[in-house]
Amino acid sequence: MVQVKKLMLDVLKPHTPNSLDFASALAEQGPDYRVTFTVQEVDEKTETVIIIIEGQDIQFERIVETISEQGASLHSIDQVEVVSGNPSHGQ
């Protein structure tokens, strides 16, 4: 069983909700999620952000759902860190 530990996402979002509210909405999706938000570009109606989410077992579907719910769209997954959840794997 694979566990996702870290995701770096390229997201296009409207100005509202703001970065703090957006990041909070993502962090609420998991008990130990750590969310880092970096704004890359800003234009009249939208902003491009890089979102880094770290946790023990990130649920990607819920993250995508939350991003859509907040009116944003996921452009790409730029970085992923996953681990096997089976300690005996490979022996």
Next chain:
Amino acid sequence: MKALRRWQLYQHITGSRSIIRRYFVVNGFDGALTMLGIVMGFYVSGADNLEVISSTCLGAAVALCMSGISSAYISEAAERERELKSLEEAMVTDLHGSAHGRAARLVPFWVALVNGLSPLIICLVIMLPLWLAAAMDGFPMDPLLAAIIAALVVIFLLGVFLGRITAGFWLWAGIRTLLLALLTCGIILLFSTL
């Protein structure tokens, strides 16, 4: 709690809090001045049939309510739809299922409700002395005069509310709207003498 936060998000997305506040005051003021005008008209004409006066005032209150609801919904829904389409073009995404889409569909209802209920409630408050006089014997003063005073107090309070939200001096804001109401009364009295 989650529903409240969601609703706050919708208000934040649409910027509707200030719009609702503005509609509450503007249409509330419309209702109060309209009711003041009708009651003043009956007062200067010497009418004393409370049933006729109450029915007329209630008819006007309901008409103001329906006008407020329908006009606000049509204009707000169109405006939200336009903004949503513009954002969808910028995002190159369908936002129908997002908070933005839901806000665009739901917030106009709320705005319309405030726009319609504001004059209705204010009119009903102003009409209260008429109903009380019809329901009880020995009402302590002329019910039309009491309704006029009620209208002036409501208009003053609307002004105070405006003063508080603009962080201005609340008393001066209240006096300003009261002066407008008194001017309205003066003009009606003037026309009644012609």
